[in-house]
Amino acid sequence: MKTFPLKIKIFSLILCSTVLVFACDSTSKEKASSANDTTSIPEPIKPGWLHTSGNKIYTSDGNIWHGRGVNIHDTRSNWEASYQPPDVELVKAQIDEAVNVWHADFLRLCLETDPSTGPYQYKGILDDPEYLEDIIEIVDYIGTKPNVYVMLSLWIEPTTDARGWPTNATTPVWNKLAEKMKNKPHVIYGIINEPNGDDAAQDPQLWDIYNTIVASIRAVEDTNGTPHHLIAVQGTRNYSRILEYYISHPITAGGGANIIYETHAYVPTADFDKIVVQPAAVLPVIIGEYGPSYMSIADCGNLFELAQELKIPLAAWSFHSTSRPTLLEYYGKPYSVSPDGPLTPTPIWGNFIKKALSSDYGAPLIQNVIMNPPGFINTSSLNFTISASVKDNEGSVSSVFADLSAIGGGSNVIMTKTSGTTYSAAVNLPAGLTEGDKLIFIKAADNEGNVKYRGNKIEIIKPATSDLLIYSSGTFINSYTWGSVTEDTSTYYEGGQSLRKNFNFTGYWADFGICISSSGLNVMGYGALKFRYKLTSSNPGAVFRLEISDLSGNKTEYISIGTSNTSFTEVQIPLSSLQININEISTFMFIINGVQSSSGSLWIDDIRFIP
Numbered sequence: 020m021k022t023f024p025l026k027i028k029i030f031s032l033i034l035c036s037t038v039l040v041f042a043c044d045s046t047s048k049e050k051a052s053s054a055n056d057t058t059s060i061p062e063p064i065k066p067g068w069l070h071t072s073g074n075k076i077y078t079s080d081g082n083i084w085h086g087r088g089v090n091i092h093d094t095r096s097n098w099e100a101s102y103q104p105p106d107v108e109l110v111k112a113q114i115d116e117a118v119n120v121w122h123a124d125f126l127r128l129c130l131e132t133d134p135s136t137g138p139y140q141y142k143g144i145l146d147d148p149e150y151l152e153d154i155i156e157i158v159d160y161i162g163t164k165p166n167v168y169v170m171l172s173l174w175i176e177p178t179t180d181a182r183g184w185p186t187n188a189t190t191p192v193w194n195k196l197a198e199k200m201k202n203k204p205h206v207i208y209g210i211i212n213e214p215n216g217d218d219a220a221q222d223p224q225l226w227d228i229y230n231t232i233v234a235s236i237r238a239v240e241d242t243n244g245t246p247h248h249l250i251a252v253q254g255t256r257n258y259s260r261i262l263e264y265y266i267s268h269p270i271t272a273g274g275g276a277n278i279i280y281e282t283h284a285y286v287p288t289a290d291f292d293k294i295v296v297q298p299a300a301v302l303p304v305i306i307g308e309y310g311p312s313y314m315s316i317a318d319c320g321n322l323f324e325l326a327q328e329l330k331i332p333l334a335a336w337s338f339h340s341t342s343r344p345t346l347l348e349y350y351g352k353p354y355s356v357s358p359d360g361p362l363t364p365t366p367i368w369g370n371f372i373k374k375a376l377s378s379d380y381g382a383p384l385i386q387n388v389i390m391n392p393p394g395f396i397n398t399s400s401l402n403f404t405i406s407a408s409v410k411d412n413e414g415s416v417s418s419v420f421a422d423l424s425a426i427g428g429g430s431n432v433i434m435t436k437t438s439g440t441t442y443s444a445a446v447n448l449p450a451g452l453t454e455g456d457k458l459i460f461i462k463a464a465d466n467e468g469n470v471k472y473r474g475n476k477i478e479i480i481k482p483a484t485s486d487l488l489i490y491s492s493g494t495f496i497n498s499y500t501w502g503s504v505t506e507d508t509s510t511y512y513e514g515g516q517s518l519r520k521n522f523n524f525t526g527y528w529a530d531f532g533i534c535i536s537s538s539g540l541n542v543m544g545y546g547a548l549k550f551r552y553k554l555t556s557s558n559p560g561a562v563f564r565l566e567i568s569d570l571s572g573n574k575t576e577y578i579s580i581g582t583s584n585t586s587f588t589e590v591q592i593p594l595s596s597l598q599i600n601i602n603e604i605s606t607f608m609f610i611i612n613g614v615q616s617s618s619g620s621l622w623i624d625d626i627r628f629i630p
Contacts, residue, residue, distance in 0.1 A: 067204035071303045085330040086125025089338040095131040097342040101140045116362040127334040129174035172209035197239040209251040213258040222255045222264040234272035251281040259283040262298035283308040288321045306333035310344040312538035335372045367541045487628040502531030512551040512587040517624035528612035539570040539603030545628040551587040555619040562613035568606040573599040
């Protein structure tokens with residue numbers, strides 16, 4: 020990633036965040052069950068090695084492999100550690116956390132080489148023997164984790180061209196890696212990171228380069244008499260999103276065996292069919308990156324669900340505290356640079372993925388209702404829609420219903436069929452729910468009276484306990500300003516400075532904005548926006564207002580904050596009052612208007628979202 024609707028909706032003043040989780044056995048393997056899943060498996064297959072057959076990836080015992088995990092960085096740590104000697108132990112600590120605590124069984128290891136960094140770490144696989152040995156040590160350490168697989172990705176690689184394409188110079192890099200990894204069955208090769216551009220006419224050219232590199236890797240393996248590793252070729256366009264060309268033109272080198280096709284699925288749910296479903300119908304697809312950038316948290320949940328249904332491996336971006344969207348909180352030093360900080364998941368994205376990975380494969384979909392304020396929830400007026408999808412292969416279905424008996428009250432809600440095999444119903448929840456209550460199980464009864472649980476349970480949890488700080492003491496989180504605004508070190512509420520807008524207007528207004536996040540900031544689970552302001556104005560009728568926007572272009576009505584005041588005043592705006600999508604907030608606009616003319620200054624400080 021370059022730092023660049025699960026159609027369950029809850030309509031209430033209670034904020035919610037959707038977490039979709041699924042499960043299988045502890046080794047993340049499932050037996051093939053459809054026509055596409057039961058194509059012949061090549062023999063012999065050595066224990067521990069993955070291979071492809073048809074449109075699926077298999078383990079050596081013939082089970083479908085569709086690992087779930089995260090992206091991790093090498094010793095250069097998204098360049099945070101390039102100015103200090105490499106420390107493999109810090110990377111191992113991240114691996115321990117991701118695998119042992121978060122229960123990831125698939126890691127995408129991003130290799131970072133950039134001659135412009137240094138002075139300690141910047142050379143590549145061919146030029147830095149110590150770096151290569153560090154990568155081997157990291158890979159071997161991952162190999163000590165049972166049933167965990169790692170994909171080596173040339174994430175930042177100087178042998179690529181300006182389009183992010185591999186070149187002839189990339190082949191020797193992979194020859195060296197193939198030689199060193201030849202006997203390591205838990206390793207997958209990811210040729211490159213993100214080819215860019217959107218010219219479909221160039222797809223054949225990139226295909227040729229990939230095919231050449233694959234042929235070279237196979238030659239190394241054949242010379243050594245070792246099994247063929249899985250090799251991932253990346254989408255040809257739009258930063259690895261597009262796999263369309265491979266549907267009719269799969270890689271042919273080495274007979275086309277053990278080739279998988281990697282997409283970086285930073286797309287909304289509406290685009291999943293093109294980006295994932297269509298290619299996965301005929302190709303073994305792997306999702307190398309995804310996260311709340313160009314997609315919402317709900318989209319991420321939908322993608323997680325889709326990947327489990329189609330048995331596609333996927334890895335979330337990124338197990339790091341500065342490479343956005345981040346799964347780990349920043350506490351003053353990036354975790355992989357400093358050994359003295361806890362590996363704490365970020366309140367929204369990190370907790371989402373940690374809970375998803377910690378669930379069993381095939382477990383019911385879970386939706387969380389956030390308690391706000393903490394410790395209490397009033398559901399007397401809470402209405403929402405639940406839905407269930409019943410697969411055709413489960414037989415004829417006579418009814419689908421929601422069971423509220425688990426919480427000691429409420430009758431079954433018979434769901435009405437809306438279209439195809441989908442059922443939905445509106446539900447009123449009883450009042451007085453407390454943290455940990457499990458609310459709804461969707462069941463399906465077939466014509467023979469057999470009842471099956473279909474998932475969809477709701478669990479009450481507490482919101483994030485810590486504030487989400489946007490601005491204080493000159494520190495921004497994924498933010499920047501535009502317009503005529505400075506940081507005032509002589510007037511501030513806390514820390515050492517505040518934002519100051521000097522204005523002098525006639526006939527219109529003055530304003531300045533803060534871009535909170537170019538990819539949309541998800542603040543579900545928080546209760547209010549809080550900040551402090553101070554305003555001096557030559558015209559006492561001047562009014563300070565606020566406008567908040569989301570990524571879709573929705574804007575709040577001008578929120579009237581106040582008029583002139585001589586000291587910093589606290590403002591709290593309940594997020595439930597905002598008629599915008601609070602899982603993709605992008606912009607604050609601070610506005611002074613209400614009069615024909617005025618001059619003065621507006622100070623803003625201590626901007627944060629609070630529980």
